[in-house]
Amino acid sequence: MSAQLKLNNVETYIGQFHILQGISFEVRKGEVTVLLGRNGAGKTTTLRTIMGLNPASKGQVQFNGEDIHSLPTYQIAQKGIGYVPEDQGIFAQLTVEENMKVAMKSDNDQTQARLHYILDLFPDLKTFWKKPGGLLSGGQKQMLSIARAYINENELLLIDEPSKGLAPIVVEKVMESIMEMKENTTIVLVEQNFMMASTIGDRFYIIDDGKTVQSGEMQVLKDDQDMRRKYLGIA
Amino acid sequence: MGLIETTDLTIAFGGHTAVDRVSFSVDENHFKSIIGPNGAGKTTFFNLLSGQLTPTAGKILYRGEDITKLSPTLRTRKGIGRSFQITNVFPNLTVLENVRLAVQSQAGIRYQMLVSYKKYKQVEAKAVEWLELVLLDNKKETLACNLAHGEKRKLEIAMLLALNTDVLLLDEPTAGMSLEEVPAILEVIRKIKETGDRTILLIEHKMDLIMDLSDSIMVLFNGSLLADGTPEEIMKNETVQSAYLGGVGG
Amino acid sequence: MEVFFNLALNGLATGMLIFLLAAGLTLIFGLMDVLNFAHGGLFAWGAYSGTWIYATTGSFFIGIIGAIITGLILGMITERFIIKPVYGNHVQQILITLGLMLVLSELLKVVWGPNQLSAVAPSFLQGSWEVGNIIIIKYRVFIILVGLLVFLAVQYVLKNTKIGLVVRAGVMNKEMVQALGINIKKVFMLVFMIGAAMAALGGVLLGPYSGVIHAEMGMEFAILAFIVVVIGGMGSFPGSILAAILVGLSGSFMAYYVPDLALAANMLLMVVVLIFRPQGLFGMKG
Amino acid sequence: SNSKESGNESSGGSTDKQEETQAPIKIGVLASQTGGLEAYGEQTLRGFELGLEYATDGTNEVAGRKIEFVVEDTETKPEVAVQKATKLLEEDEVDFLVGSSSSGDTLAVLPLAEEYEKIMIVEPAVADSITGSEFNRYLFRTARNSSQDAVAGAAAIAADGVKIATLAPDYSFGRDGVSAFKEAAEKLGAEIVHEEYADPAATDFTSNIQKVIDADPDYLFVVWAGANSPWNQISDMKVQDKGIKISTGAPDIAALATMQPLVGMEGFSVYYHDLPSNEINDWLVEKHKEKFNGDVPDLFTPGGMSAAIAIVEALKKTEGETDTDQLIDTLEGMSFETPKGTMTFRPEDHQALQTLYAIKLEEKEGVPYPVPVLMRELSPEETAPPVRN
Amino acid sequence: MIKEKKNLFYGLIAVMLLVLPFVYDSRSMIILLTQVFIFAMFAMSYDLLLGYTGIVSFGHAMFFGIGAYTIGIFMKQFEPTVPYFLLAVLVTVVLTAILSYIVGLLTLRLKSHFYAMLTLAFAGLFLVLAEKWRSLTYGNDGFTFRTPEVFRDRFDFYLICLVAMILVFVLLTRFTNSPLGRVLQAIRENEPRAESLGYSVIQYKIIASVVSGVIAGLAGILYSMSLRFVNTSVFTMDITLDALLMTIIGGVGTLVGAIVGAGIIEFAHHWLTQLAKVHWIFERWIILFGIVYILAVMFFPKGIVGTLQNMKKRKKHTVENKDDKNISG
Numbered sequence A: 001m002s003a004q005l006k007l008n009n010v011e012t013y014i015g016q017f018h019i020l021q022g023i024s025f026e027v028r029k030g031e032v033t034v035l036l037g038r039n040g041a042g043k044t045t046t047l048r049t050i051m052g053l054n055p056a057s058k059g060q061v062q063f064n065g066e067d068i069h070s071l072p073t074y075q076i077a078q079k080g081i082g083y084v085p086e087d088q089g090i091f092a093q094l095t096v097e098e099n100m101k102v103a104m105k106s107d108n109d110q111t112q113a114r115l116h117y118i119l120d121l122f123p124d125l126k127t128f129w130k131k132p133g134g135l136l137s138g139g140q141k142q143m144l145s146i147a148r149a150y151i152n153e154n155e156l157l158l159i160d161e162p163s164k165g166l167a168p169i170v171v172e173k174v175m176e177s178i179m180e181m182k183e184n185t186t187i188v189l190v191e192q193n194f195m196m197a198s199t200i201g202d203r204f205y206i207i208d209d210g211k212t213v214q215s216g217e218m219q220v221l222k223d224d225q226d227m228r229r230k231y232l233g234i235a
Numbered sequence B: 001m002g003l004i005e006t007t008d009l010t011i012a013f014g015g016h017t018a019v020d021r022v023s024f025s026v027d028e029n030h031f032k033s034i035i036g037p038n039g040a041g042k043t044t045f046f047n048l049l050s051g052q053l054t055p056t057a058g059k060i061l062y063r064g065e066d067i068t069k070l071s072p073t074l075r076t077r078k079g080i081g082r083s084f085q086i087t088n089v090f091p092n093l094t095v096l097e098n099v100r101l102a103v104q105s106q107a108g109i110r111y112q113m114l115v116s117y118k119k120y121k122q123v124e125a126k127a128v129e130w131l132e133l134v135l136l137d138n139k140k141e142t143l144a145c146n147l148a149h150g151e152k153r154k155l156e157i158a159m160l161l162a163l164n165t166d167v168l169l170l171d172e173p174t175a176g177m178s179l180e181e182v183p184a185i186l187e188v189i190r191k192i193k194e195t196g197d198r199t200i201l202l203i204e205h206k207m208d209l210i211m212d213l214s215d216s217i218m219v220l221f222n223g224s225l226l227a228d229g230t231p232e233e234i235m236k237n238e239t240v241q242s243a244y245l246g247g248v249g250g
Numbered sequence C: 001m002e003v004f005f006n007l008a009l010n011g012l013a014t015g016m017l018i019f020l021l022a023a024g025l026t027l028i029f030g031l032m033d034v035l036n037f038a039h040g041g042l043f044a045w046g047a048y049s050g051t052w053i054y055a056t057t058g059s060f061f062i063g064i065i066g067a068i069i070t071g072l073i074l075g076m077i078t079e080r081f082i083i084k085p086v087y088g089n090h091v092q093q094i095l096i097t098l099g100l101m102l103v104l105s106e107l108l109k110v111v112w113g114p115n116q117l118s119a120v121a122p123s124f125l126q127g128s129w130e131v132g133n134i135i136i137i138k139y140r141v142f143i144i145l146v147g148l149l150v151f152l153a154v155q156y157v158l159k160n161t162k163i164g165l166v167v168r169a170g171v172m173n174k175e176m177v178q179a180l181g182i183n184i185k186k187v188f189m190l191v192f193m194i195g196a197a198m199a200a201l202g203g204v205l206l207g208p209y210s211g212v213i214h215a216e217m218g219m220e221f222a223i224l225a226f227i228v229v230v231i232g233g234m235g236s237f238p239g240s241i242l243a244a245i246l247v248g249l250s251g252s253f254m255a256y257y258v259p260d261l262a263l264a265a266n267m268l269l270m271v272v273v274l275i276f277r278p279q280g281l282f283g284m285k286g
Numbered sequence D: 001s002n003s004k005e006s007g008n009e010s011s012g013g014s015t016d017k018q019e020e021t022q023a024p025i026k027i028g029v030l031a032s033q034t035g036g037l038e039a040y041g042e043q044t045l046r047g048f049e050l051g052l053e054y055a056t057d058g059t060n061e062v063a064g065r066k067i068e069f070v071v072e073d074t075e076t077k078p079e080v081a082v083q084k085a086t087k088l089l090e091e092d093e094v095d096f097l098v099g100s101s102s103s104g105d106t107l108a109v110l111p112l113a114e115e116y117e118k119i120m121i122v123e124p125a126v127a128d129s130i131t132g133s134e135f136n137r138y139l140f141r142t143a144r145n146s147s148q149d150a151v152a153g154a155a156a157i158a159a160d161g162v163k164i165a166t167l168a169p170d171y172s173f174g175r176d177g178v179s180a181f182k183e184a185a186e187k188l189g190a191e192i193v194h195e196e197y198a199d200p201a202a203t204d205f206t207s208n209i210q211k212v213i214d215a216d217p218d219y220l221f222v223v224w225a226g227a228n229s230p231w232n233q234i235s236d237m238k239v240q241d242k243g244i245k246i247s248t249g250a251p252d253i254a255a256l257a258t259m260q261p262l263v264g265m266e267g268f269s270v271y272y273h274d275l276p277s278n279e280i281n282d283w284l285v286e287k288h289k290e291k292f293n294g295d296v297p298d299l300f301t302p303g304g305m306s307a308a309i310a311i312v313e314a315l316k317k318t319e320g321e322t323d324t325d326q327l328i329d330t331l332e333g334m335s336f337e338t339p340k341g342t343m344t345f346r347p348e349d350h351q352a353l354q355t356l357y358a359i360k361l362e363e364k365e366g367v368p369y370p371v372p373v374l375m376r377e378l379s380p381e382e383t384a385p386p387v388r389n
Numbered sequence E: 001m002i003k004e005k006k007n008l009f010y011g012l013i014a015v016m017l018l019v020l021p022f023v024y025d026s027r028s029m030i031i032l033l034t035q036v037f038i039f040a041m042f043a044m045s046y047d048l049l050l051g052y053t054g055i056v057s058f059g060h061a062m063f064f065g066i067g068a069y070t071i072g073i074f075m076k077q078f079e080p081t082v083p084y085f086l087l088a089v090l091v092t093v094v095l096t097a098i099l100s101y102i103v104g105l106l107t108l109r110l111k112s113h114f115y116a117m118l119t120l121a122f123a124g125l126f127l128v129l130a131e132k133w134r135s136l137t138y139g140n141d142g143f144t145f146r147t148p149e150v151f152r153d154r155f156d157f158y159l160i161c162l163v164a165m166i167l168v169f170v171l172l173t174r175f176t177n178s179p180l181g182r183v184l185q186a187i188r189e190n191e192p193r194a195e196s197l198g199y200s201v202i203q204y205k206i207i208a209s210v211v212s213g214v215i216a217g218l219a220g221i222l223y224s225m226s227l228r229f230v231n232t233s234v235f236t237m238d239i240t241l242d243a244l245l246m247t248i249i250g251g252v253g254t255l256v257g258a259i260v261g262a263g264i265i266e267f268a269h270h271w272l273t274q275l276a277k278v279h280w281i282f283e284r285w286i287i288l289f290g291i292v293y294i295l296a297v298m299f300f301p302k303g304i305v306g307t308l309q310n311m312k313k314r315k316k317h318t319v320e321n322k323d324d325k326n327i328s329g
């Protein structure tokens, strides 16, 4: 399988701060790749760099073999990349419905089918369909954010800590949905919930101090207690 | 009599009753966790306790006194402090300044207007101490808005701890915090409780973490109180198992 | 009774005129959250260019089109060079758009001289009908119709397209909208251009209403437009048309029944509305 | 170094006559060169320059002394006016001040004239209070004041038994104008049946006009200034069709263009280049056209010219002496010829009594605006306002 | 150490300004500087609201105007003597304090834009009042008045204004750096959070509002005393906008910025009008003035002082970062 997304020695500055100092990884089509690392390691910044929100100043970001690191964000998104940001990015004054509408690229049967699927996955969204997004509970916002990324047919999804604030049973549902989607959609996942990460992840990369320091099949990490302790602080 | 008691506490937004006739009581120096599905009304319940919202019906007693109508400000001063689920800091102030403001309030320095704030050395020292405790002292001079998500969560906790209130309401303090730091932070919270006669209410979705921390767990469901008991009792509850934990939590 | 009708009709017309001025601002301030103090400048440019084109071509219609095109062009330039760097920062918006306002109204004098210019309605809109003692001024009926037309058109576009949503979403979280594959910069520019064109349309229509246009007209009316947008509940078109009509009617009736307070009519109206409905007439709470 | 010293002494105002007569006389002119009153400022300045040329026969000299003038822009802001006036008095050390376009600016500058004991020729500010409650002995006004306008307005229409309603903007200018008009009109036997004041910033004057119609007067006398004019609406409301005749002061040419609906109206004028017939005016019109590519002088051009003439005439009388007290003595009661005929500074309040014109607005071939046509001249005596200082 | 350097610098400038009239005898410069000082005070009072508390007001002119009219009316209707002057100051303080208290209370109810527009309305009502209460105010033409002997000399008045400005600056610097001042900044950043830290936000806003209103009133007094004239223009939007622009150009939330801004606007204005006489091209100098605003935002997005401070911080930061690296590496 070829690499669908490839980061090659990416460096990113935010203002004068040198945040990413050499990130390299490959994401294979149809796999779930998990980015791990401590708080402040640069995981979120990596996703934002891919999306062009914090453009890379050095290195390459390639999507389907094409350089995308100098494109504006909306063009990157149009290439079929969906994004669930860490802070959910809900449009607070828009209703749940309007939040979804802004995201929808088309309104055909396929989209409607996806919408059905999503509303079955997160019934809460249906209940509060006409409610301003800002008034949702923390977990409901997280659901809405995921839903917005699911509504379009994307080749690649970047998901930043989806399990954050979700009840265990919902986490389970999200995991299931990701597994279901894997066939058509490649996924890059940032996750602190190791249970979740290790269950659905195919490979992992560990980021530390703005650099990718370890990588491999998920099974490797599951087996290697030392590595877990060293980079993730867990046994 | 409990330290905080509510009777039939209710709040409705339009047609939606987010907290529905909840009566509960928590004793001094008790550690109670609150769980429940998303949208069950946990955060709203905290908002009622801390005064961000006023209930449509019901009463809140704190140390026997009716505080239902008090402002958040006064409740904090009386000793009910809280942290927020959605990080809620002063974005363009430094991390240190964020915590310093909390210490300053705790020290009762409110209306001094002609002395430099730097004269209050002990306030700043105390703030640094708190930052060290939550492992954030290396980011003292960073503006709060430039923190990574997990770091903001720590700042949020530091600000609450710095208030040094008798009651701590913690709303998912560890959401998004890195694996290695969650236990450390919870340990800090536990220590605080033990050394300082604190009463703690904690909202969490990470069952494994709260099982051994909590003296009791209460479950909210669709706004109402479903169960309240020891961790073991709660784990045995069927509804909790099927509607909240699913297959994972156990 | 006739007096009542006369006052009501003219108040309504004035209200519609004010709505035309405020419509562009509702779009720019209400949806895009840009405090555009140069709105009055765009408005004055519409008035001058439209009146001038009308005078040279002899066609009122071409004059109006000309004003709209002027508005679109100025809107594009303004958005591109002045507004774009300051999205999301009110304080900077105030400073930079006030600078632009000075430039725009002073440039008017360079092009058309410092004197006021007279502006007349085309002959088919001049004069008035008299029904009993009720006087119906043709041009005002025209204004009411145009006002309604603009209102309906904007409502239709906002209701039936995503553009309103996208703009509002873009203001709340620009990054996220882009991450959803929308070129928000283009959308903002488009909306700003339309807002500017609406200002220009208001300007060119104001001319024959009062008979005169002058370089200082911008600031005077911009404040009125701000009042309307705010008491309407920011960003709400039904709100601003209602607020505009209220301003028109209250001005008209107060000048007749309580002339001593006429000077304060707008301010009093604003105070009353904001005290009883702090979020504006159609504003959402919180 | 010797000569330099003596130069210094002479400017201190002492002995060396030879030196002193050669030092130029300086005049500071304050006018609005930017902002809303820019057009008025321009008129004054053109008039002033031509006035100097005329009065000195093109030599720009009087009694052997050169005349220099410095123009400053008040921007129609009192604080700027004060700054600029101080600069003129302090740095340019002017002997006279002239100005300014707005009454507010002028009022703000008056105390400086007193403080520095310099003559100020007020032109074209119109507020009564300048020569009334705020009067000081250093100011002389070549401009007409509100009361003169009012008296002229009254003279044009008021008579025994005539019922008049007034419409004016609701601020000092309008209020002053109407109260002066009322006094004058009632003296002539007319009755003021209604006073209407409108928000000057309003777009809609329907209510005000409606009230005037309700009062059913013979005449509607309008005191107006500023761009937001009510003429269109007066005509749309068919006021004239209801048998109410309109009267007002004819404004400058730009504003006349907006008065198309009022053709046929009888009122008064301060100046229109056709109205006076005298040599100075002929000279002014001709020179003005020559100098400003065909433009004719406008409302306040002769005022600017008169101010210059007044100064030069006074200096001729003092033989170039700029001693303030001597100048005051000279100016008080002085009569001088202007484009508007003979003006006289009344000794009591230093207001120049002057000719105004009863006119009728008529269409004229080849002129794109209604033209004020002379009905009769209102003599300086006839339009003399009450003394109020 | 850095702070000492800064204080030394400010002190030096203050001394220079104090001796200036004794060495450089140009009255129009003195008058210009007097204006700068007065507007600097006014702008600083505005900065306290905008920069430190995060309140946008479009009606700050009303406090300025109250001061300006109070002194005018006292000097005109009574006697231009020092006791009456003091009485006028007292009345101004009381009036502006009461009014700003009420306005401060309203911030409780109204959110940003709505609050700004309401203050605009209030100022507008005062403008109408000044227009209509003609027996006292003489309508929009305004009136001249005399001031007590001690204020008549322009050099003395210059010094009085300078000292007043320095006092206000020192006072407000203290004020904003006090624990209370820090809370104001917290309120600017996140009002509900400040509340839940145990600060009663509304009281702080009222305090800021009152301090700011009173200072604006005092600036108004000096303003109309410098002109010995007052008219309705003191209540207009233009006055508020002046304060706003000065604050923004100098740098919001810095206090010195307000002074720098006042200086820049007044001097730019002065020079540009002078320029108008040099060549007819510059007759439309207002265009240049407008361009100054635009360029200010482009090149000094945080205001002049703000941007300079940022640059300094950045330097410091990069140095620190390097140190960091060295230690870890």
Ligand SMILES: Nc1ncnc2c1ncn2[C@@H]1O[C@H](COP(=O)(O)OP(=O)(O)OP(=O)(O)O)[C@@H](O)[C@H]1O
Pocket (backbone or CB within 6 Å): A014, A015, A017, A019, A037, A038, A039, A040, A041, A042, A043, A044, A045, A046, A086, B145, B146, B147, B148, B149, B150, B151, B176, B178
């Ligand atoms: N706007 C910014 N300005 C300056 N520094 C920033 C900014 N945003 C992030 N940083 C810094 O960049 C580093 C990486 O941040 P990032 O958000 O990518 O971390 P993360 O790995 O996602 O952490 P977390 O697990 O807490 O979400 C952090 O040290 C953070 O302080």
Ligand SMILES: Nc1ncnc2c1ncn2[C@@H]1O[C@H](COP(=O)(O)OP(=O)(O)OP(=O)(O)O)[C@@H](O)[C@H]1O
Pocket (backbone or CB within 6 Å): A128, A135, A136, A137, A138, A139, A140, A165, A167, B013, B016, B018, B036, B037, B038, B039, B040, B041, B042, B043, B044, B045, B085
């Ligand atoms: N201000 C409000 N207006 C309307 N509805 C609200 C408001 N605040 C909360 N709600 C609704 O009340 C319900 C309870 O919300 P709450 O935030 O208390 O949930 P929660 O238990 O904290 O959930 P989570 O675990 O997802 O954080 C939700 O459905 C939410 O949409």
Ligand SMILES: [Mg+2]
Pocket (backbone or CB within 6 Å): A043, A044, A045, A086, B148, B149, B150
């Ligand atoms: Mg992150």
Ligand SMILES: [Mg+2]
Pocket (backbone or CB within 6 Å): A137, A138, A139, B042, B043, B044, B085
């Ligand atoms: Mg919650």
